[in-house]
Amino acid sequence: MTVFADVQPVRSLAGQAYARLREAIDAGELRPGMRLREEDLATRLEMSRTPLREAVRRLEAEGFFTRDSRTLVVMTLDxxxxxxxxxxxxxxxxxxxxxxxxxxxxxxxxxxxxxxxxxxxxxxxxxxxxxxxxxxxxxxxxxxxxxxxxxxxxxxxxxxxxxxxxxxxxxxxxxxxxxxxxxxxxxxxxxxxxxxxxxxxxxxxxxxxxxxxxxxxxx
Structure with missing residues (x-):
């Protein structure tokens, strides 16, 4: 039960991070081709890197982010x-x-x-x-x-x-x-x-x- 209680807040924060990053993409605040650092995003969202990384993985899977070496990049459509x-x-x-x-x-x-x-x-x-x-x-x-x-x-x-x-x-x-x-x-x-x-x-x-x-x- 303790493990479940610890996991739930992380997942909730990851959902918040995902929603706020999607809003930033939709609003043009995170533009196609923009290079990002996870630590900067964590500061922007005022949360730890753990829920942020879960949100970023989801956005990568959905095709919104990609990686150039270790740098996160907002996807550009060709x-x-x-x-x-x-x-x-x-x-x-x-x-x-x-x-x-x-x-x-x-x-x-x-x-x-x-x-x-x-x-x-x-x-x-x-x-x-x-x-x-x-x-x-x-x-x-x-x-x-x-x-x-x-x-x-x-x-x-x-x-x-x-x-x-x-x-x-x-x-x-x-x-x-x-x-x-x-x-x-x-x-x-x-x-x-x-x-x-x-x-x-x-x-x-x-x-x-x-x-x-x-x-x-x-x-």
């Missing part, structure tokens, strides 16, 4: 991985839009339209726009009313955390995305699943092209 990720996003998010055209309630449609209107006022505030974009896509995903699609999209969301800063930080891309969102919502309002899927696929393809352009510039 050109092929980014292409594969956006290919899957195109399939899944196109399907989401088609399902939403069939199954969205009037409330779902009103919410998407309201979020799109708010988006128009954020086009010159890129950081806020990037956060708002997640809310728009969350509403769109919910409007599909399919729990299995949501699970698949959540798995892709984990990988998207390794892409780095949002493409919406570029003013031209932000304006294009706003127009693309309008096309998606308009097709859903018209209850046209074919047009909705095509609009969503166009949107993801455009985002993917911008992401790959940035990747080539960086290399």
């Amino acid at each position: 050109h092929q991985a980014v292409s594969e990720l956006y290919a899957m996003r195109e399939v899944l998010e196109g399907t989401v839009a088609a399902f939403a055209a069939r199954h969205a309630s009037e409330g779902d449609v009103a919410l998407m339209r309201d979020l799109h209107a708010i988006e128009a006022g954020l086009l010159t505030r890129p950081q806020e726009l990037a956060r708002h974009n997640e809310r728009f896509h969350s509403a769109l995903n919910g409007a599909a009313h399919n729990r299995y699609l949501l699970k698949a999209l959540n798995a892709l969301r984990d990988a998207r955390a390794l892409l780095g800063s949002s493409t919406l930080l570029d003013a031209d891309r932000a304006g294009q995305a706003h127009a693309e969102h309008d096309a998606i919502v308009s097709a859903i309002e018209a209850r046209d699943p074919i047009r909705a899927e095509a609009a969503a696929r166009d949107h993801i393809r455009a985002a993917g092209r911008e992401r790959l352009r940035r990747l080539m510039q960086a290399s």
